[in-house]
Amino acid sequence: MQFRFLEYFIALAEERHFARAAARCHVTQPTLSAGIANLETRLGKRLVQRDRRFVGLTAEGEAILSHARRLVAGHDEMRLAVDAAGSLRGEMRLGCIPAAMPYVGRFMGALASAFPDLRVAIRQLTSDHIVRGLAGFELDAGLTYLDAEPAGGMIATPLYSERYCLAVHPGSLLAAADEVTLAQAVREPLCLLHQGMQNRRILDAHLARLKVQATPVATADSYIALLSIVARGGLNSIVTDSHADFIAPATGVRLIPISDLPESNRVGLLVGALEPMPPVARAALTVAHGLTIA
Incomplete structure (x- = not known):
């Protein structure tokens, strides 16, 4: 055949x-x-x-x-x-949750340094799509959450942790605050990730634990969309600090720590636990180990 x-x-x-x-x-x-x-x-x-x-x-x-x-x-x-007996070539299919997109540059830099002839195709996907893609041989590796929905048959390498913050627009009553509680954060109109995203499911679990209700005016599947709405659309948002370096000062958007959400979400690399491990997956794992040590 x-x-x-x-x-x-x-x-x-x-x-x-x-x-x-x-x-x-x-x-x-x-x-x-x-x-x-x-x-x-x-x-x-x-x-x-x-x-x-x-x-x-x-x-x-x-x-x-x-x-x-x-x-x-x-x-x-x-x-x-x-x-791979010479230089590893071909294409790595990498799935990435929206919250981890700012980390892609660092991962790509390390990957290009170690495997200069390897091409990478990056797709923004939800965490469950990444797990299904790895299991179905549609992806070689994924950058995703490691704690809330563990996946069997996978090898996980932690890379970094993120924390929730309130993203406030310049006209918000909370714009000058040094920190807020989750109850304070939901008092003004919000835009949030939609409930199909794992980050939102983690946030909803915190809301339920603290008996706080959030009814967003708008939902999206992209942090860029949420931050754009905060900057220009007059809404606040609850996001993680992963995009902090990409918020231009001219927008007036501030990220304010949420004092009663001290927990952090671990983000890392997932590859399938296959033997023998495919060369591309092994390359991703090697890079992730180097970044973890660094």
Whole structure:
């Protein structure tokens, strides 16, 4: 079986569109369709529902998708292992939660120094998408939270800790405060991450523990969006201190410690606990260990 047919199938399953899948695989749409038809003939099963366009995967298609990903990942790992005898080449697929995006630069700097020929594709994802991506061989490594939702079958390396702060706009009544309580923080209109984000779930657990209720005016899946709303939209937000270095003084936004949230959230690197470990995952782990020691 030719691996490129499996790659066509995976691309179509993820893109859910023949033209986009073909573009991703750098082939024409007829070539992609013919490759998937060849795969179906070899397996003796219909894998894709078609009606002039992509409709979905058949039950058989869904059943083999994870196996196809595993086979393609193993093939790529074999090629990388050969390359690693010289200089590690190829692409690292790195998932990153929004809160950890400011740390990506430091991680990339260390990675480029240690493995200059390695390319990196960074995707902003939620923590549960990162775990599923690692388990499904769609990602090689992830920067995510380590405490609240531990994942089995993973190797975790702590990198740093973050703390919650109240981000206040210049006109806020709390703009001059040195610290606030969580109850004070929710008295003015807020924008928060949406409840599908792990950072928000951790915050909601603190709110429940302290019997404080927060009803945000706006929600988003990006810290950049929240800080933009604070700077220009007249709302406050509860964020972590991870973006502190990226808040321009001219915006007037201040990060104020929340006195009754002393706990910190650990952020670190996750890779799958595979034996043998793929070269790219091992490279990510090596870099993370160096950053931890530093």
